[in-house]
Amino acid sequence: MHLDREHCVRAVQSKDARFDGWFFTAVLTTRIYCRPSCPVVPPKARNMTFYPSAAACQQAGFRACKRCRPDVSPGSPEWDRRADLVARAMRLIADGVVDREGVPGLAARLGYSARQVERQLLMEVGAGPLAIARAQRARTARLLIETTPLPMAEIAFAAGFSSIRAFNDTVRQVFALTPTELRARVPGSGRAGALGTLALRLPFRAPLNPDNLFGHLAATAVPGVEEWRDGAYRRTLDLPHGHGIVALTPRPDHIACRLTLGDPRDLTVAINRCRRLLDLDADPVAVDDRLRADPLLAPLVDRAPGRRVPRTVDEAEFAARAVLGQQVSTAAARTHAARLVTAHGKPLDDPEGGLTHLFPSPAALAEADPGTLAMPRTRRTTFTTLVRHLADGTVRLGAESDRAETRARLLALPGIGPWTADVIAMRALGDPDAFLPTDLGIRKAAGEVGLPTTPAALTAHAEAWRPWRAYAVQYLWATGDHPVNFLPV
Structure with missing residues (x-):
């Protein structure tokens, strides 16, 4: 993007916030770098140069603008x-x-x-x-x-x-x-707020539809680890230097984030995991434009644009929960997960709500007695095999994971088929093109809007939606009346 000078100049001159985070504008005369939407009068085009990251601007000797604060713009999608x-x-x-x-x-x-x-x-x-x-x-x-x-x-x-x-x-x-x-420069800074608790604003590219995003997180919340309280999604965080608790509240132009950390060194990691959970670095205009090109999907996009893919703050946790949720209701999956949390999760205190534990690590789950798992034998085998492979590193779901290779490793495990592997790819690995053609809800929604309903035909039709098929899944799921599709009251 930063190499297309003509487009970059136009974005800066129109103060187009959609390009914040895509590139940064460095002004040769002032040695300041800005986001494209900076509110100050744009410099002359001949005085602009463009960089792909804030780090590149800083390395070239430019300092951050005090008005637009480019260092806190949304990340590049x-x-x-x-x-x-x-x-x-x-x-x-x-x-x-x-x-x-x-x-x-x-x-x-x-x-x-x-x-x-x-x-x-x-x-x-x-x-x-x-x-x-x-x-x-x-x-x-x-x-x-x-x-602080x-x-x-x-x-x-x-x-x-x-x-x-x-x-x-x-x-x-x-x-x-x-x-x-x-x-x-900030009135009241350094005085207000309890030590270890921070109130932040998480920016995003508009539009953002919070209904399915927060609805899904609230409807599937595991008691003790997650909850919906006073208009906020709250959950515990297992971080490199300690634990944390976050409360995330949707606002019209940002996500209000209240973080309580056991160790302030975890701040950057916690913020980035929350952004990833809510898919805040997505480019909704690019996604919706591609999906809107399909006349059968266009009405769904136009009705509620800006849907995000709800993801996770802990990839291993989500994979374990995906197996727990195989072929059972949302309520049953929450019950299974809550039992594991009580038995094997690390306890913590939450003075502000009802959070009680961290979700147990793969190592803790791998040590659990399989006989205590209240599930059919085949699913029990799937679950114990998965957590053992996560614990020993045979299967890795972290940010370093190669998505295609990881999906293949998951499919090689007993009891994990395409649906489970693709849900993990979509929610844990963050693959924006993961697709679920065998999902019953997707097939039902497809029939209602005139799309093919057989997995093979639906997959063939969805080729035109690449690389955003995971977002098409969100729009199709949203045609139902399941609680995951509605912002809790």
Whole structure:
């Protein structure tokens, strides 16, 4: 996108927010970089240059605009849509892998040399993994400075910096302000709010239809781990340095996010997992335009545009729950999962609601006595085999996963067929093109709108929907009256 200068200039001149996160505008005269929708008067076209990432702008010596705050714009939808090396690397960096394991750890997870990863990121993103992680640390530092009472020294290490000097230098370079000056710009910053609790705004590209997104999460919520309370979806989070609790509330122009963290070092990871859960980096205009081109789908899209794919904050958790939900009702699946949570999940305190546990890890589930699992023998075998493979790493569902390879590994396990594998691909792996032609709800909806109803014919017709078939699934599911399709009251 950033290489198409004519289109970029037009987007900046029209202040088009749809392109926020797709590219960044650097102004040669002021040495400032902005998002395309920056409210200030656009610079002359000859003074604009364009970069694919905030990290590339910072590496080239530009500082972030104080008006449009480009460092907090929605992420590029490319890193969710694609499944190649660069996209997987970007997802891993967003999950804090470079901060925890360094560039060698990032490369090892991807199965490439550090040099290859560096070269590919420089070619596409304009910055290497260290620069991208540094930009992410700067963004985290800004959030902590502006929204918490933490001392600057604690913020430095919580944001992932190795020293206070590196923290001070980075903040000054990126924002042209010292950390103290940055805090002073926000009225009440550093004073309000309980330690460890942060109130944030998660941006997204409009439109966003929250009905099926929050309806699905609320209707399938596992007691003790998730709940719908006071207009918010709340759940527990198992994070690299501790646990957390998040409350997510849909607003007209953002998602209100209230995070309670046991360790502030988990802030960036928690935010990115919440964004991934709600599919907030999607490009709904591109998705809906493709699906609207099918005259049979167009009425569904026009009726409620901007549907997202509800995903997950924990890929292994979702895979286990997908097997628990095979051939049973939503209520029965929740009951099975709740029993496992009570028996094997790690307890925690929730002063604000009814959350009691973290969902048990694959290792904990693998140690469970199969005889205590109240399910048919064949499904019990499927479940124990899956959690054992997740625990020993034979099957990996993390951000580094190759989607095609992982799907093939899942299908090789006993009791996991195309429906289960594709639900996991859609919700856990984040594959925007996952499709469920055998799903009874999809086939019923297809018949109601005039689409083919046999799996083979429906799959053939859906070729025109690529690479957004997972979103077509959401529009088709939404034709029913199941609670997953409605925002709870």
